[in-house]
Amino acid sequence: QVQLQESGPGLVRPSGTLSLTCTVSGDSISSGKWWSWIRQSPGKGLEWVGEIYRSGSTNYNPSLKSRVTISADKSKNQFSLEVTSVTAADTAVYFCATRGTGYYPFTYWGQGALVTVSS
Amino acid sequence: QSVLTQPPSASGTPGQRVTISCSGSSSNIGSNFVNWYQQLPGTAPKLLIYADNQRPSGVPDRFSGSKSGTSGSLAISGLQSDDEADYYCATWDASLNGYWVFGGGTKVTVL
Numbered sequence: 688q689v690q691l692q693e694s695g696p697g698l699v700r701p702s703g704t705l706s707l708t709c710t711v712s713g714d715s716i717s718s719g720k721w722w723s724w725i726r727q728s729p730g731k732g733l734e735w736v737g738e739i740y741r742s743g744s745t746n747y748n749p750s751l752k753s754r755v756t757i758s759a760d761k762s763k764n765q766f767s768l769e770v771t772s773v774t775a776a777d778t779a780v781y782f783c784a785t786r787g788t789g790y791y792p793f794t795y796w797g798q799g800a801l802v803t804v805s806s
Numbered sequence: 807q808s809v810l811t812q813p814p815s816a817s818g819t820p821g822q823r824v825t826i827s828c829s830g831s832s833s834n835i836g837s838n839f840v841n842w843y844q845q846l847p848g849t850a851p852k853l854l855i856y857a858d859n860q861r862p863s864g865v866p867d868r869f870s871g872s873k874s875g876t877s878g879s880l881a882i883s884g885l886q887s888d889d890e891a892d893y894y895c896a897t898w899d900a901s902l903n904g905y906w907v908f909g910g911g912t913k914v915t916v917l
Contacts, residue, residue, distance in 0.1 A: 732911040733894055733908040735907070748906075
């Protein structure tokens with residue numbers, strides 16, 4: 688059974704950088720899957736942030752692309768998210784998730800981590 | 807403003823059938839599979855339907871999906887109190903180099 692667990696600071700100052708890590712167990716991030724970040728603002732819907740493949744290839748949401756970087760650490764079986772120049776609009780629960788190649792759906796999800804942007 | 811349009815709410819009494827629509831365009835639903843997720847309060851979304859009408863193992867056959875043109879649909883038959891949740895449609899959008907898009911979500915209430 689694949690399990691994903693998000694971790695990182697719960698509070699980030701405006702204009703700062705949001706950083707989160709997703710630790711994967713039960714599978715290898717070097718396997719043929721995409722490893723994704725999806726966020727949900729309080730009381731709002733889901734927004735796909737971006738994803739990374741084992742090769743290091745990445746896809747990003749066009750609306751966030753200029754501020755987002757997703758990277759992977761194969762030695763730790765983790766992948767990470769960085770969002771720069773954050774504002775209150777970036778306050779959200781951030782989920783990590785995984786899907787197969789092609790247009791496979793997001794099959795496994797982490798429990799989510801709340802990140803609040805506030806001074 | 808979500809790329810995919812869902813009604814904000816739907817409701818029914820126990821045993822009834824509820825249908826949720828998901829409207830998109832030729833660059834998303836019109837050319838790719840629709841997936842549906844169920845999100846119970848305070849939890850992560852769970853895959854409910856994939857590839858328009860396929861159920862993952864363990865999902866009751868009370869849940870069914872369909873697609874026609876640029877719209878998808880989720881039906882819940884024999885509505886139960888446990889079905890009270892938010893439901894989201896999602897698909898790949900081929901515009902702007904491609905990205906995943908979600909509907910705004912539909913809150914299902916069991917009366």
